[in-house]
Amino acid sequence: MGVTWEEINQWKVEQFIDTFGTIYEHSPWVAELVWEKKPFSSWEQLHTATSSIVASADEERQLKLLRNHPDLGARLELTDHSQHEQQRAGIAAMHEAGLEELRQLNREYTGKFGFPFIMAVRHSTADLILNELKRRIQLDREQEFKAALQEVYKIAGFRLQDWNAEQLLTEQG
Template sequence: MKLNEVNTLDAAGFERVFGDIAEHSPWVAQEAFAAAPFASRDAMIKAFRRAMRDASDAAKITLLRAHPDLATRAKLTEDSTNEQKGAGLDTLTAEEFARFTELNDSYKEKNGFPFIFAVRGATKNQILSGFEERIHNDTDAEFETALEQVGRIIRFRLEDRIEE
């Protein structure tokens, strides 16, 4: 979609097209729409990130918890499926899958939200390495890191959908 087409959408149309950018959290698109019309794709990305960052901590934790575990076999959104497939998370060996499951469970128990990693451009080994490093961080640091990763995911998804 071209940016000039985006700028013709009303609030309902904007939410219909972009409500899934932030995983199961259409409120991010609703808030970002307040910054329309957008001067550039980057301005739109910034509006989405600002909507996320300006939200209450309760809304942020709900957003984080809406993300799937990495390498899960649960039903994922189309975007998550494609992103995880691109990183090779759909071809894990039984041992790799067991390790991801163990790390996912430990991380969620410790932090109260899933491990979030913007997987685009990363390999399964890089993701696993990041997981093993970050699992030792304190929850406050991981909360901020997870929000940064969500911001990266938002950027990637909007870059995929919007032409300048």
Template sequence: MAMVTLTELNGASDEAFVQTLSSIYEHSKWVAELAVEHRPYSSVSELRAKMKEIVDQSSVEQKKRLLLAHPNLGERIQMTDLSKQEQQNAGLTDLTSTEYDQFLRLNQTYMDTFGFPFIVAVKGMDKAAIYQQMQSRVKNSAEEEFSTAIEEVHKIAHIRLQALCS
């Protein structure tokens, strides 16, 4: 993903703005579509805060769709380029067959328990730390885990926006 300045984002057409920010929240272009209405932004922090606010003020159903847009960690499926890169950097694309089976089983248990995939901002984590978090968080209450998953989505968005904007 090519870097872009805040000045370029503020001056871009609505369509270009949305296209540029459409992958900040995984397969959830609607966040960028609502954020475009609040330009110009005085800082990347202000843009990040507005996008977070848009998600936080959305309906529970919209938030659940946002969570469902994320891939299962370690799963060998079609995903966005950003997700592929993030998972590769965490070692999740190089799982042994045993590790893959363990992730697959735990992902299924998590999905069966909460109804959405396990989500964690993997930057700086390795596959062992991610697996440990999965084992721990699958024991959370539904409300606690929904809130935790949304916060992890925000962390991912923050990391992606920092990588994109200067």
């Protein structure tokens, strides 16, 4: 039997942050603030609460969260989440010319917007990612800032789903 919502709702802040602090890339402050919104009774409710915390943060904090994300295709030290997500999208298997194009577009994007290109790459392919990057680099900063935050919310939702699947969490309790 998995963990119940009743048990999660009784966790101390440290356990909550240890468990959910990586849902938003290098931003455990989201888990810390959402802990105060307990109790939760569903994944949807928890995801909505985390998204709301980020949405209500000031722009400086949101920008820092965006900047915590790695460039897609970068050969840097990635979090386990990011590494797994990029591998599933086929980025690691891209041919060198495709990787170089992705890196060049990432540099242009970051130069224009001041944060890395962020896309929830689950269910995507390398070609879809490149096409989306080419499309979004044409947006203005305000549009792209909002688009990047929406992608962050999607990523967090996928990561919560993964944790749920790993724990076989029961919705009752």
